Amino acid sequence: MKNEEFSTAQKYADIINLPHYEPKHHPRMPMMARAAQFAPFAALTGYNEAIDETTQRNAEEMGTQGCHITFI
Secondary structure, eight states, X not given: OHHHHHHHHHHXXXXXXXXXXXXXXXXXOOHHHHHHHTSOOOSSTTHHHHHHHHHHHHXXXXXXXXXXXXXX
């Protein structure tokens, strides 16, 4: 195992300390725009409403209308 790790390190020794590539022909994307690409989205339209409806119905059946249920 030790020899495999050493040979992998040797294999990439010529590039491991090179500076990170910076594009010359276009600016880097701002962090906020980049983060927006990975933001959550509503893949299941109406799912939250269905959950709220079911929660309300169950609360009414159990006689806990005054309780507030919070999901994390």
